[in-house]
Amino acid sequence: MTEPSDKLPSLASIKRMPMYLRVLKRMSEGTDFASATKVAEELGLEPIVVRKDMELASVIGRPGVGYPIKDLIGGIENLLGWNNLSDAVLVGAGSLGTAILGYPGFANYGMNVVCAFDTDASKVGKTIHNKKVLALSKMAGLVERMHVQMGIITVPKEAAQEIADLMVAAGIRAIWNFTPVKLAVPEQVDVQNEDLAEGLAALSVKLTHKNKR
Amino acid sequence: MTEPSDKLPSLASIKRMPMYLRVLKRMSEGTDFASATKVAEELGLEPIVVRKDMELASVIGRPGVGYPIKDLIGGIENLLGWNNLSDAVLVGAGSLGTAILGYPGFANYGMNVVCAFDTDASKVGKTIHNKKVLALSKMAGLVERMHVQMGIITVPKEAAQEIADLMVAAGIRAIWNFTPVKLAVPEQVDVQNEDLAEGLAALSVKLTHKNKR
Numbered sequence: 198m199t200e201p202s203d204k205l206p207s208l209a210s211i212k213r214m215p216m217y218l219r220v221l222k223r224m225s226e227g228t229d230f231a232s233a234t235k236v237a238e239e240l241g242l243e244p245i246v247v248r249k250d251m252e253l254a255s256v257i258g259r260p261g262v263g264y265p266i267k268d269l270i271g272g273i274e275n276l277l278g279w280n281n282l283s284d285a286v287l288v289g290a291g292s293l294g295t296a297i298l299g300y301p302g303f304a305n306y307g308m309n310v311v312c313a314f315d316t317d318a319s320k321v322g323k324t325i326h327n328k329k330v331l332a333l334s335k336m337a338g339l340v341e342r343m344h345v346q347m348g349i350i351t352v353p354k355e356a357a358q359e360i361a362d363l364m365v366a367a368g369i370r371a372i373w374n375f376t377p378v379k380l381a382v383p384e385q386v387d388v389q390n391e392d393l394a395e396g397l398a399a400l401s402v403k404l405t406h407k408n409k410r
Numbered sequence: 411m412t413e414p415s416d417k418l419p420s421l422a423s424i425k426r427m428p429m430y431l432r433v434l435k436r437m438s439e440g441t442d443f444a445s446a447t448k449v450a451e452e453l454g455l456e457p458i459v460v461r462k463d464m465e466l467a468s469v470i471g472r473p474g475v476g477y478p479i480k481d482l483i484g485g486i487e488n489l490l491g492w493n494n495l496s497d498a499v500l501v502g503a504g505s506l507g508t509a510i511l512g513y514p515g516f517a518n519y520g521m522n523v524v525c526a527f528d529t530d531a532s533k534v535g536k537t538i539h540n541k542k543v544l545a546l547s548k549m550a551g552l553v554e555r556m557h558v559q560m561g562i563i564t565v566p567k568e569a570a571q572e573i574a575d576l577m578v579a580a581g582i583r584a585i586w587n588f589t590p591v592k593l594a595v596p597e598q599v600d601v602q603n604e605d606l607a608e609g610l611a612a613l614s615v616k617l618t619h620k621n622k623r
Contacts, residue, residue: 211615215607219590240592277611278618296506297606301567306610346617354514371617373609377432379453387620389613391606393510394428396586397519398490400602402424404559404584405491407600 206253206276213250214273215306216240221273225266232263279307284345285373288360289352290315290323290330293375297351299326311345333363340367349373350380419466419489426463427486428519429453434486438479445476492520497558498586501573502565503528503536503543506588510564512539524558546576553580562586563593574601 220239224231233251237244251264254272258264274280282304287294290313298313312329314336315321321332331339339345348364350357350372357376364372371387374380380388433452437444446464450457464477467485471477487493495517500507503526511526525542527549528534534545544552552558561577563570563585570589577585584600587593593601 205615205619208612211611212608214611215590215605216592276615276618278614278621281618283614283617291509292505292512293509296504296509299505300606303610306607307614308610347613370620371613373613377428379429385620387613387616389609389616391609392428393513393604394519395425396602396604397516397521398424398427399421400560400584400586400600401491401496401520402418402489403600403602404496405489405494406418407583407598408491 210250210253211277213240213242213246214277217247217250218270218273218305221266221270225270229266230259230263231266231269233258235263274307277307279305281307282309283307283347283371284343285310285347285349286336286340286345286364286369287313287328287349287351288315288333288336288364289313289350289356290317290320290325291351291353294349294351295325297349297375298328308347310349311339311343337363337367340364340369344368346370347373349375351375354378423463423466424490426453426455426459427490430460430463431483431486431518434479434483438483442479443472443476444479444482446471448476487520490520492518494520495522496520496560496584497556498523498560498562499549499553499558499577499582500526500541500562500564501528501546501549501577502526502563502569503530503533503538504564504566507562507564508538510562510588511541521560523562524552524556550576550580553577553582557581559583560586562588564588567591 220236221231233244233247237247254269254276256264256268256272285308287310294313303310310328312331314331314333316333320330323330348369350360352360354376357378358380361372361380361382365382365386374388374390377392382388433449434444446457446460450460467482467489469477469481469485498521500523507526511523516523523541525544527544527546529546533543536543561582563573565573567589570591571593574585574593574595578595578599587601587603590605595601
């Protein structure tokens with residue numbers, strides 16, 4: 198084990214971790230060790246990238262043998278905090294909220310969505326993918342009582358800042374924002390923006406570049 | 411205007427472009443010029459990052475005045491190919507597909523979703539956010555006839571590779587993949603993966619790191 202550093206690892210490395218977990222869990226069914234070369238090959242990465250990323254999980258590989266897969270999975274889950282479930286609430290039970298509530302395996306990703314909230318009376322009381330939809334007015338109380346740390350925002354963009362304010366006031370410390378709004382939050386609150394336009398930009402520029410050649 | 415380079419700009423730069431467009435369009439309502447400093451401030455970026463990104467849009471700023479906003483918007487849209495609409499089809503009209511069909515302003519992002527496809531007979535024939543849902547068996551013919559270049563995959567992960575194969579065979583050149591499956595496609599086909607677990611990893615690691623301090 199190497200000493201865990203106080204510095205946050207690079208975002209690119211962090212974002213590769215779920216992909217490693219998926220490959221390692223699959224490999225663990227047939228074998229106990231995995232080489233960086235094999236993992237790199239499976240994922241179309243350079244072995245040096247995999248080796249550097251694995252260092253972040255504080256697991257040392259054995260030359261000629263590779264990494265003990267179980268330790269590596271544990272190390273990555275520990276790095277991401279996915280060995281402890283974090284409670285989360287979701288606000289906005291429309292089609293995007295529904296899609297996210299139905300996303301398979303959030304529990305594998307360290308997230309336990311406690312319930313969803315909406316202002317639409319026709320949605321309140323329903324159950325979506327086994328999660329209850331409650332009235333938004335109940336959110337603050339529940340978050341405070343259960344010390345929920347994560348909030349997921351899937352409301353129309355006009356309502357996003359208001360929901361973020363409610364979440365922060367209730368004690369939420371990390372917001373997963375699916376609206377294109379740049380949320381204003383206190384410094385100690387983390388925001389992860391999922392902006393669909395970013396992915397589309399990446400794809401369009403490749404397509405455009407190709408069509409010009 | 412600088413000469414457009416044959417090299418693809420960095421992914422990080424490309425992904426910032428939609429954000430610039432949103433800010434610039436808002437600023438254009440009150441003024442004709444925007445300084446890199448002002449744009450940087452709005453978005454919480456370093457001015458040098460904004461200046462370098464703006465170079466990619468092939469627009470030169472005037473010292474003390476800034477960039478002509480209209481030219482900059484045009485330059486960015488040209489870079490991303492968003493001044494020409496690309497036709498797209500979506501396969502998988504479940505809650506995620508519905509959320510994506512309802513995503514506001516795809517037309518601003520250069521994408522025209524022609525229609526959606528599904529294998530579920532109860533969905534076929536319906537209209538979701540003004541888009542017709544057709545039987546999957548009609549996809550190949552429509553893509554070929556209309557020379558559709560983009561495909562969006564929002565099916566359950568078990569079906570993802572099969573849909574990608576159908577898309578590629580029909581002539582699709584760019585795939586926006588919302589499943590966690592690593593698709594096998596020919597080299598000339600671009601794939602943009604939207605993996606929800608990536609964003610969640612980024613957020614959890616920050617939260618975990620904070621809780622440990």
